[in-house]
Amino acid sequence: MIDALYQSDSYLRTADLPLVGMHDDGVLVKRSVFYPQGGGQPGDQGKLELASGDMLPVHTTRYGPDRDSVLLVLRKGDDPLPEALKEVSVGDTMTGHIDWAQRYSFMRVHTALHLLSVVLPYPVTGGQIGDGEGRLDFDIADGPLDKTALTEQLQALVEGDHPVDQDWITDAELDAQPDLVKTMSVKPPRGAGKVRLVRIGDVDLQPCGGTHVQSTAEIGAVEVRKIENKGKQNRRVRIRLSSEDAV
Ligand SMILES: [Zn+2]
Structure with missing residues (x-):
């Protein structure tokens, strides 16, 4: 089950998000403040703050495989994933900040x-x-x-x-x-x-x-x-x- 913070409080802009998996396009979370694309509404953009203080741009958000997680997309097209992700492992908690104006x-x-x-x-x-x-x-x-x-x-x-x-x-x-x-x-x-x-x-x-x-x-x-x-x-x-x- 996804803990859909975007549904329980659509005004929430920031939340701590434990990492549950890595993906070719970014990272997977079960608890998400980012809305995954669906129902005609685009996925959220924003920033992901790592424990190191690095801020990674979240280009969009989609459902992960089997729709039981949320994928924060951290690369554009075929660009490589950000270097800073190499220091991150499953179980780490990151802080997500959505692009609130959008x-x-x-x-x-x-x-x-x-x-x-x-x-x-x-x-x-x-x-x-x-x-x-x-x-x-x-x-x-x-x-x-x-x-x-x-x-x-x-x-x-x-x-x-x-x-x-x-x-x-x-x-x-x-x-x-x-x-x-x-x-x-x-x-x-x-x-x-x-x-x-x-x-x-x-x-x-x-x-x-x-x-x-x-x-x-x-x-x-x-x-x-x-x-x-x-x-x-x-x-x-x-x-x-x-x-x-x-x-
Ligand atoms: Zn609606």
Whole structure:
């Protein structure tokens, strides 16, 4: 099991991380403050502080082999791993520092995309989160979409200052609460044991493993920037944060 600090406290920027394995691209940890790429959200960047005081850049974060660990990627492409790693062995504890400005931007965009799926209650076929911007693809058959109207609806949800909470639920608990499934915008996967549900006030509830802000107000000004047709029934809706302050 991964101790996903990025899920239990998405505002945590620094943590001690025991090394559980070496990898061709970096090091493996079970306890991680770095979010591993997944669900359309990029892996975190940052720095890894060794006991020697050396600071190694973490270029990105992915799941390790078998997804039971987190891989902190410490080299770019085919570059060699940093020399300082030679003094490190499994069992050592290092201190991880995430690139908070970038992560916080991802958290704001990610939460805004949940709200976009409220404004556009259609099946989501894809999505991507970037720094200060993101997109969702929707299965929508009919009619043009109005950018200005969508922006206004999205901004109203942001300004509603809705709290964002998480909850873990088992298949059995899910079965015992059929009303929960009815209110959910995305159906949780079955058979995985436990599912993490992310609730935004009384406006959205869906299974999600990503990182979110604590209140929608933290998203700040947001706009629907572009709506593209990607195939007959596929609309790609791009949003952008208009303010990059509040870090
Ligand atoms: Zn999410």
